[in-house]
Amino acid sequence: MGAIYIMWLRELKRYFRSKAQIAVSLGQPTLYLLALGFGFGPVFAKAGNGSYIQFIAPGVIGMTVLFSSIFSGMAMLWDRQFGFLKETLVAPVPRIQIIFGRTLGGATVASLQGLLMLIVCLIAGFRPMHQNGVGHNWLALPAAGIFIGMIALVFAALGASFGSTIKDMQGFQMLMNFMVLPLFFLSGALFPLKNLGAILTWITHLDPLAYGIDGLRGVLIGNWQFSLTWQFNFMFDFLLLAGLAAIFLGTSAWLFSRIEV
C-alpha cells in the first residue's frame, strides 16, 4: 500500500511544482472554447441548436482531461530516459502496485485539470442546466466531477499501457497523431454525433472518449434537446467507462510487469 501511495504522491508533487505547466496546459482548451465557441456560435444557433458555448464546454473539459491523463501515462517514457524507471523496476514491491500508484496519480492530476477547466468554462459564460433545459442547475457539478474522474482513469490507464510499451520519441509522435488526436476529434467534443454518415457513426461508437463526453454533456446541459447529446444514459455511460478503466488498468499492469531494460 505504501508503494501505491508514494507513487501517487510523486505525481501530485510534480504537478503542483510546475505552476507554469498548469497554466500552459489550460491554454489550448481555453483557446478552443473561446475561438471555436464564439466563432461557430452564430452558425450553430442558426441551425437551431442553441448556444455553442453551452455545447462545446463539456467537450473542452473532456479534452483537457484526455490530454492530461494520457500524457501522464506516457510520461513513463521520460522516466525511462532519465533512468528513474529502473529504480521502481528493481524495488521489492509487486509491479502492479507501482503502476496503480502512477495511474491513480495521473488520473488525480487530470481530474484537477478538468475541474480547473470547468471553472474556466463557468467564467466564460457556461452554465449547467436542468435536464428539462429550464434554469441553472448547480447540483449537476458533482455528477460532472464523477465523469471527469472516470475519463481521467480510463485514459491514464490507457496512457500507462502505451508508456510501458513505447521506447522512443518516434513512437510517442505516432501515438499522438494516430491515436490521441482521432480519439479527441471523433469523440463528439466539437460537433454533435447525431445524424452522421454510417461509417463515421460506426467509428464514433468505438471511441471510448465519446461515452465520456456524452456522459459529461448529459449531466451538465441535459438531454432535453434531442440532437445535442448522443445517446445519453447516466448508468450506461458510467458502467461502460468503468469497464474500460478496469480493462485498461489490467492491460497496463500486465505490460508493466513484463518490462525488461
Add this chain to the structure above:
Amino acid sequence: MIHVENLTKKFGDFTAVKDISFQVDSGEIFAFLGPNGAGKTTTIKMLTTLLRPTDGRIHLGGFDPWVKQREARQRFGIVFQDPSLDGEQTAYENMELHGILYHVPHKIRVERIEHLLRLFELWDRRKDLVKTFSGGMKRRLEIARGFLHTPKILFLDEPTLGLDPQSRNQLWTHVKGLNEREKTTVFLTTHYMDEADRVAHRIAVMDHGAIVAIGTSAELKAQTNTDSLENAFLALTGNALRDEAASSTDQMRRFAQMWQQRR
C-alpha cells in the same frame, strides 16, 4: 553470497554472456573488469532481476531471484551505470521514496536517511531538487540511497564514470567504510584499473561475454607475468578496440541530457 552457474544471455543470434560461473563470498568486494561490450552490465542486469537469463542459475543470499523475486530484491541495492534519480524531487524525497518502496519502517527510515545524507555530505542540500545537483552529488546520492535499506549485497555498475579524482576517492572511501562496518558484499564493475586494484578483494576479467581470468590483483599479475593490473588486463583482453552499437534508448538518453543541461 552470490552464486552463479552457467549463466547465459542471448539476444537473438548474439550471445552477450556465455556460460559464466563464479562465486562471491559474504563481505567481499568483488570487481568485474572488461572492455566495452564485454557483458558486464548484462550480467548485473540478470543478477538484479532486470533481465531474464537465457540459461543458467543464480543464487543471491540464498534466493533464486527469478523464483523469490521480492525477497531477493529486498536484499540487494543497486547503483546503475546511468542515473536513476527523480530529478523533480528533492534529495530527501528521493531517499524517502526509496525507503518506502523497500519497506524501511518510519523511525529507522528517518534516522538512516539523516545518517547517510550526512555521511555523503548532502544533508545541507536535502531540500534541493535533484535536477540542480552536479554529477558527483547525484552519484553520491545514488550510493547513499543504495545503502538505505541495509542491503546484504550492493551492486555498483561503473559508479565513478565521469567523476573527478576527488569525488572518486571520497566515494570509494565511503564504500569501503560501509563494507567494513555493515558487512555489505559489494559487486562492482569499472574501467579504472587503479580503483579495482585499490578496493577489490577479488577481480574477474570479462571479455566477449566470458570470464577470462579470476583472482586477486596479485594473482592476476602473477598469471600474466606483468607488474600492474592495467598490463595484466591488456594481456588478458588484447589491444583491439571494441565498438558498441547505440540503441535508440542511448540516443534518447543523450537527447535527454542535452535537454537537461539547457534548462
